[in-house]
Amino acid sequence: MDRSIAGPLAAFLTPDQINASRRLMGIDSQLIADRTFFIVEADGVLAGCGGWSGRITEYGGDHTPGRSPAPLTPGVDAARIRAMYTAPEFVRQGVGSQILGLCELAARAAGYDRVELVATLGGEPLYLAHGYVEIERFEDDRGGARVPLVRMGKRLAVGHPREPG
Template sequence: MISGPGAGGIIGPMAITSRLATVADLPALLPLVDAAIERLLTPWLDAEQIRASRRIMGLDTRLIEDGTYVVVEIDGRPAGCGGWSRRTTLYGGDHTPGRDDALLDPATQPARIRAMYTDPGFARRGVGMLVLRRCEAAAAAEGFTRAELMATVAGRPLYEAAGYRVDEELDDTSTGVRIPLARMSRTIGPGAAAAGASW
């Protein structure tokens, strides 16, 4: 989950649209994801940690199949993407082992905010916040009252600005390299739905 610091800012006067992603978007989204991992994590992580981050992060096409992954475009160019999930997996891409597709119970479990990435060229323009609010609204419409995510050091400022609080600081060491992460959550509901307009 990547977004630049201060990504809750306002998008300037450009044509901005958002829609659900399809598999046809993958050729454009995969380079965006790679650039986000490489460039937005660089201020915080060393080269070895960034290489390891690629092994634990990435786009999970299950989100596209489930119809819960959104693409934001500015002037027709993909500027960011992200999704939410009604399934158990908290983070990771298609290549990440140990994913769990079991469905969550909205009455007792939080929805997952997943695979958030911003094109570095559009960082700090509100792209990440737009994706986040739309995901929260869609999850709330399905009865979820909380949202949970795993934040990278680069994404954490966005989530804190959006009202998420840290539940746990931890390191992913599954690759043999320490990647600092933070498990975060917040309450969602009618307010989030109002903030995130329709898909």
């Protein structure tokens, strides 16, 4: 995750913002406990990871303040896409798209008709390409510097979920 933060985000953030991102982001062990976290490997090498959640927390790792494990309600609330990271050497090779597809498929199967996420500026193009729309732009300064983020959302297709392409 650290390489995913430091590498691709360097084109969008200052060194102080990258350090703040390291303090804000990270693995959320609740996703693992809930069995909603996916990894993608290429020839035995970790290429990327990410998950979805039916809990209130929008982003951040175990150490991030302001988290809430309270459940969301399928059909009422939007599921959360969480902790999406791609190793720098696998960026723009379909890894993020594959993980995103798995997350959307699983959230739909769990009864959610909408998903939301909080994107970094580096991740925003991926989500736009998959039909997500901007809800709001904001900054999080809890890591010691103002990190620009984008809340985005998408309505999931009605009907039977398809396997990601």
